[in-house]
Amino acid sequence: MFWSLLFAIFATFLRSASAAESVAVYDSETGLTYSQNFALYKADGRGITFRIAISSDVSSYSAYDAVVQVIVPNDVGWAGLAWGGSMTKNPLMVFWRGSNNQPVLSSRWASSHSTPQPYTTATYTVFKTGTKSNSTHWQFTALCSGCTSWSADGGAVRYVQPNGGNRLAFAYSPSKPANPSSPSSSITVHDVHAYWNHDFNTARNSGFEAAVQRLLGR
Numbered sequence: 042m043f044w045s046l047l048f049a050i051f052a053t054f055l056r057s058a059s060a061a062e063s064v065a066v067y068d069s070e071t072g073l074t075y076s077q078n079f080a081l082y083k084a085d086g087r088g089i090t091f092r093i094a095i096s097s098d099v100s101s102y103s104a105y106d107a108v109v110q111v112i113v114p115n116d117v118g119w120a121g122l123a124w125g126g127s128m129t130k131n132p133l134m135v136f137w138r139g140s141n142n143q144p145v146l147s148s149r150w151a152s153s154h155s156t157p158q159p160y161t162t163a164t165y166t167v168f169k170t171g172t173k174s175n176s177t178h179w180q181f182t183a184l185c186s187g188c189t190s191w192s193a194d195g196g197a198v199r200y201v202q203p204n205g206g207n208r209l210a211f212a213y214s215p216s217k218p219a220n221p222s223s224p225s226s227s228i229t230v231h232d233v234h235a236y237w238n239h240d241f242n243t244a245r246n247s248g249f250e251a252a253v254q255r256l257l258g259r
């Protein structure tokens with residue numbers, strides 16, 4: 042009883058804390074303005090910072106690239122971002138630290154509430170710039186192609202709306218994947234998941250394409 046009550050309070054706290062508003066953050070290193078949300082996974086205040094930048098040229102009902110910058114406390118085993126705001130039937134970006142502490146990004150898809158499988162339609166390219174670590178956190182910055190649209194059951198195409206808010210979701214596990222150097226490694230189920238409304242309007246950048254070319258080293 043005590044523990045379930047405590048858990049209910051903790052769960053309520055997690056839910057409300059991670060429902061915070063998106064804020065706009067300019068990152069001078071990558072030269073992009075991101076829409077940022079903080080997703081709490083521990084009652085002591087630990088959480089993952091999710092930042093998303095897109096082009097100001099994109100319109101609704103089109104597929105478009107996104108740059109994602111994520112800041113992760115070192116105790117995270119694996120974590121994931123669900124672009125469509127639920128575990129199943131949308132692109133999942135799962136990430137952890139591999140050998141040499143380099144970030145491993147694993148593109149996945151789950152058709153049910155069981156281990157998500159590799160999803161080749163969405164691809165991630167990690168930039169050297171904006172990818173680093175220190176004694177408490179690590180962060181990566183990556184370009185995703187294929188994260189903002191996908192096919193729902195029956196073939197209808199779903200889009201992340203580039204002009205307003207979208208429900209996103211994340212999951213956290215303290216456990217490292219079985220084979221951290223492989224993006225297709227098995228992972229164990231999360232301890233925490235939560236949802237928030239991510240504002241994509243403030244993620245829009247007029248210099249997006251030029252910044253991406255620079256970050257790709259072209």
Ligand code: HEM
Pocket residue numbers: 120121122123126127128129133134135149154155156157210211212228229230231234235
């Ligand atoms: C081994 C891997 C995984 C297993 C076995 C697993 C299993 C499950 C199960 C059983 C639930 C239902 C919990 C409930 O109804 O209370 C659930 C919910 C959820 N999971 Fe996972 N999961 C895995 C990986 C992931 C990943 C990689 C993500 C995100 C990137 C994720 C995001 C979510 C979310 C957001 C929910 C809430 C319900 C929903 O939106 O569908 N899960 N998971």
Ligand SMILES: *[C@@H]1O[C@H](CO)[C@@H](O)[C@H](O)[C@H]1NC(C)=O
Pocket residue numbers: 112173174175176177178179180
């Ligand atoms: C450690 O790295 C993270 C991610 O880059 C950064 O947000 C944080 O400010 C850094 N902490 C210190 C003490 O430099």
